[in-house]
Amino acid sequence: MTLLRRLQSWEGFLLAALLCIIVMNSILSPQFLTVGNQINLFQLSIEKVIVALIMTFVIINAEIDLSVGSMMGLSACAFGWLFHQGVDPVLAVVICLGIGALGGALNGWFIARVGLPSLVVTLATLIGFRGLARVLVEDRGITDFPDWFDALGQQGFLGPIPFALIAFVVLFVFLWVVLQRSGFGRKTYVIGTNREVAIYAGIDTARHKMIIFTASGLISAFAGLLFAARVGAVRGDVALGFELDIITMVLLGGVSIFGGTGTLMGTLLAILIVLNLRNGMALVNITGHIQTGVVGMLLIASVLVPRIDLGRLRRSKEETA
Amino acid sequence: MTAPVSAPPPSAGPVLALRHISKSFGMTRALSDMSLSLFPGEVHAVVGENGAGKSTMIKIMTGVHQPSSGTLEVDGVALRLSGTKDARQAGIAAIYQEPMVFPDLDVAENIFISATGLGLVQNRAALRSRARSLIDRIGMTLDVDRIAAGLTLAEQQAVEIARALSQDVRVLIMDEPTASLSDHEATQLRQIARTLSGQGVAVVYISHRLEEIFDVADRVTVIRDGQHISTRPVAEVTPDGMIGEMVGREVGNYFTKAPSHTRPEVMLSVQNLGCADAFEGISLDLHAGEVLCMAGLVGARRTDVALSLFGIQPATSGQVAWLGQPFHATSPAQAIEAGIAYVSEDRRKLGLALPMAIRANITLATLNAILSRLGLIDRAAEQGIAESFRKRLNIRTPDVETSVGMLSGGNQQKVMLAKWLEMRPRLLIFDEPTRGIDVGAKAEVHDLIRTFVKEGGAALVISSDLPEVLALGDRILVMREGRQMGILDHDDATQETVMRLATGATSLKGAA
Numbered sequence: 001m002t003l004l005r006r007l008q009s010w011e012g013f014l015l016a017a018l019l020c021i022i023v024m025n026s027i028l029s030p031q032f033l034t035v036g037n038q039i040n041l042f043q044l045s046i047e048k049v050i051v052a053l054i055m056t057f058v059i060i061n062a063e064i065d066l067s068v069g070s071m072m073g074l075s076a077c078a079f080g081w082l083f084h085q086g087v088d089p090v091l092a093v094v095i096c097l098g099i100g101a102l103g104g105a106l107n108g109w110f111i112a113r114v115g116l117p118s119l120v121v122t123l124a125t126l127i128g129f130r131g132l133a134r135v136l137v138e139d140r141g142i143t144d145f146p147d148w149f150d151a152l153g154q155q156g157f158l159g160p161i162p163f164a165l166i167a168f169v170v171l172f173v174f175l176w177v178v179l180q181r182s183g184f185g186r187k188t189y190v191i192g193t194n195r196e197v198a199i200y201a202g203i204d205t206a207r208h209k210m211i212i213f214t215a216s217g218l219i220s221a222f223a224g225l226l227f228a229a230r231v232g233a234v235r236g237d238v239a240l241g242f243e244l245d246i247i248t249m250v251l252l253g254g255v256s257i258f259g260g261t262g263t264l265m266g267t268l269l270a271i272l273i274v275l276n277l278r279n280g281m282a283l284v285n286i287t288g289h290i291q292t293g294v295v296g297m298l299l300i301a302s303v304l305v306p307r308i309d310l311g312r313l314r315r316s317k318e319e320t321a
Numbered sequence: 322m323t324a325p326v327s328a329p330p331p332s333a334g335p336v337l338a339l340r341h342i343s344k345s346f347g348m349t350r351a352l353s354d355m356s357l358s359l360f361p362g363e364v365h366a367v368v369g370e371n372g373a374g375k376s377t378m379i380k381i382m383t384g385v386h387q388p389s390s391g392t393l394e395v396d397g398v399a400l401r402l403s404g405t406k407d408a409r410q411a412g413i414a415a416i417y418q419e420p421m422v423f424p425d426l427d428v429a430e431n432i433f434i435s436a437t438g439l440g441l442v443q444n445r446a447a448l449r450s451r452a453r454s455l456i457d458r459i460g461m462t463l464d465v466d467r468i469a470a471g472l473t474l475a476e477q478q479a480v481e482i483a484r485a486l487s488q489d490v491r492v493l494i495m496d497e498p499t500a501s502l503s504d505h506e507a508t509q510l511r512q513i514a515r516t517l518s519g520q521g522v523a524v525v526y527i528s529h530r531l532e533e534i535f536d537v538a539d540r541v542t543v544i545r546d547g548q549h550i551s552t553r554p555v556a557e558v559t560p561d562g563m564i565g566e567m568v569g570r571e572v573g574n575y576f577t578k579a580p581s582h583t584r585p586e587v588m589l590s591v592q593n594l595g596c597a598d599a600f601e602g603i604s605l606d607l608h609a610g611e612v613l614c615m616a617g618l619v620g621a622r623r624t625d626v627a628l629s630l631f632g633i634q635p636a637t638s639g640q641v642a643w644l645g646q647p648f649h650a651t652s653p654a655q656a657i658e659a660g661i662a663y664v665s666e667d668r669r670k671l672g673l674a675l676p677m678a679i680r681a682n683i684t685l686a687t688l689n690a691i692l693s694r695l696g697l698i699d700r701a702a703e704q705g706i707a708e709s710f711r712k713r714l715n716i717r718t719p720d721v722e723t724s725v726g727m728l729s730g731g732n733q734q735k736v737m738l739a740k741w742l743e744m745r746p747r748l749l750i751f752d753e754p755t756r757g758i759d760v761g762a763k764a765e766v767h768d769l770i771r772t773f774v775k776e777g778g779a780a781l782v783i784s785s786d787l788p789e790v791l792a793l794g795d796r797i798l799v800m801r802e803g804r805q806m807g808i809l810d811h812d813d814a815t816q817e818t819v820m821r822l823a824t825g826a827t828s829l830k831g832a833a
Contacts, residue, residue: 181697182696182697182698183688183689183692183696184696187688189681190674190681193674194674196670197670197673197674200633200653200663200665200671200672201685201686202652202654202656202657202658203685204652204654260677261676
């Protein structure tokens with residue numbers, strides 16, 4: 001069984017699971033398949049699923065970015081603070097995106113150029129970015145953003161479809177083409193599979209990792225702004241702990257934590273599964289804690305199944321060697 | 322071949338004996354009918370070419386591998402060692418070229434690292450005094466409270482030996498212990514070997530440095546192609562006789578030298594190239610159409626020279642001229658840009674992304690050439706390249722989507738070669754191009770190298786396989802411990818002359 005086929009079968013499994021959940025949900029509740037519920041289901045987690053797209057790149061590259069939740073918080077809080085300092089809100093948005101790119105580049109510099117493990121670097125910036133966010137807004141909540149900003153997060157942009165959902169779809173299509181069809185995507189896989197092989201093939205792996213981490217910071221900052229717009233208020237604990245939900249979705253999508261394998265389609269399917277599962281359980285009044293437990297069990301299965309396969313592969317290789 | 326009768330053993334019976342031991346891995350026979358007796362109090366040197374079976378023999382003695390047939394006897398009793406722990410219990414221990422010490426612990430703690438039953442609250446004073454007596458026993462002066470991080474390699478070796486002694490060792494195997502040591506440190510280590518043998522320990526000493534074998538050993542065993550060739554007291558051995566026995570085979574049995582395609586123009590000119598802590602004083606001219614082989618033993622640092630030319634490990638001294646221009650690569654991308662390719666010896670770690678498709682591996686180094694203006698991969702072009710190499714190099718696979726990890730070693734090697742040929746290099750550096758692949762694939766790789774130079778390319782081939790070196794090389798550069806020992810023309814080169822340079826038995830004065 002080639003790896004490709006195994007991945008396809010994992011995605012097939014996700015698709016089957018998704019269809020089961022959708023069928024079950026629509027039986028359980030007539031509300032489920034309405035446009036309003038479907039949009040609502042995305043809207044509640046839209047910031048996380050946007051970041052999950054770039055997190056797919058990070059993990060396929062055999063790295064991790066724990067600082068995304070804190071960067072979302074920092075960007076949202078920086079926007080609130082700048083706005084209340086009287087900075088033009090459009091300029092504030094640009095500055096916040098700049099902070100995101102800069103913070104991501106900082107992660108990337110330590111990881112790619114200095115050579116520190118991403119787990120440690122982004123754990124440090126998880127703390128650092130969050131600390132900055134709290135310094136900016138202290139323990140206040142900041143509200144009263146301009147109407148257009150709130151409307152962007154709270155109302156339909158194209159008919160009933162909110163801006164964030166459109167942004168998600170556009171970003172998905174763009175990143176899908178990059179990851180699955182471009183040279184950059186190919187290099188992402190090679191570096192994640194075996195960085196030494198990439199270096200010996202003349203690929204500038206440090207530059208590649210810099211780009212990915214910068215993009216991760218930038219997209220996280222963008223998602224933080226979307227959060228501020230949707231909620232209409234920011235506090236120091238915006239997006240606290242989001243990184244874990246985001247990483248869960250990516251791993252559930254079949255992306256290996258060891259790098260090199262997984263697809264953006266897998267991540268999308270996992271996103272849909274998690275959202276529909278939670279929505280369905282909520283519709284039949286299953287509490288949030290149990291929902292979380294079910295998602296956790298799914299994650300264990302997703303990590304376990306490919307590992308069992310890998311073990312078999314390794315054993316058969318030893319026998320032929 | 323009959324083994325000459327050995328000299329009378331130093332004392333009664335052998336402490337460890339291998340009797341008619343054979344060991345196969347799949348189709349490969351690593352040892353066949355190997356017999357060897359070790360007596361208390363002797364230093365017994367084992368010599369042979371790379372791949373002669375020395376490592377397999379050690380692994381059988383230390384219980385890492387179990388023999389396919391034959392027996393291993395300790396004090397005349399047949400024993401089955403099913404792991405290193407069994408070997409340790411029987412009093413057999415080994416130390417290697419790279420000592421294993423824990424840098425944050427002190428010497429005493431390192432010595433007793435694997436000792437069990439000492440309890441959590443050890444009597445530190447007792448531990449230290451025992452460590453001191455072990456260090457004394459091997460005749461070293463070393464403070465047992467020192468942190469291991471600051472120890473020299475020889476001192477680390479001493480710590481490892483003391484660790485072995487702490488568990489009542491009767492057979493100590495030293496596997497190329499001096500390969501990375503300076504001359505002074507190597508002398509220290511040989512003294513330790515002598516001291517221990519004086520205390521009744523049987524020492525197995527494996528080394529590529531022939532001169533130290535004459536210094537330290539009581540008896541010498543030569544093995545070749547997994548077979549025992551001879552065991553003699555060192556006094557009856559001459560360097561030439563030993564090398565002749567190590568090399569053995571008739572030249573030209575497997576491979577015959579093809580006519581040279583060397584053209585007059587120099588493509589690569591290297592002057593006095595050096596790289597800190599790796600090699601120095603490498604000078605060579607490589608012509609268009611020429612195959613220059615680099616011969617040497619493990620630790621000769623030939624790969625380091627290749628990595629310098631390829632930009633992985635930039636040279637720190639000397640000059641390189643490439644196609645008439647000064648050239649100093651500081652990254653593989655620069656070397657590739659200049660038309661230099663390096664085919665790594667370790668295809669699993671450095672050469673191939675094993676889980677990925679053959680197609681993706683072949684285009685890895687030339688990906689930018691098949692990208693559209695928007696950076697997208699031209700899949701039809703990629704497919705075409707992969708298919709053409711599949712036919713041209715006879716890569717046996719159902720299709721080019723198959724992941725490389727599923728292929729046999731020889732076919733993996735061809736995929737790796739395809740990756741570099743696709744780049745149309747002017748200079749191809751091959752590092753052990755046929756290691757671990759079968760004879761048929763070997764011949765195909767040789768043909769490929771010859772075709773490449775015939776079309777005007779230049780090839781630098783690092784190989785530890787002497788028949789291969791003699792079959793391929795228009796000239797042969799021999800290295801030893803980071804130094805260039807000489808360059809031989811093909812007509813002057815024999816296995817004996819190459820080995821003599823590689824082991825340091827002689828050096829070519831004024832060569833290159």
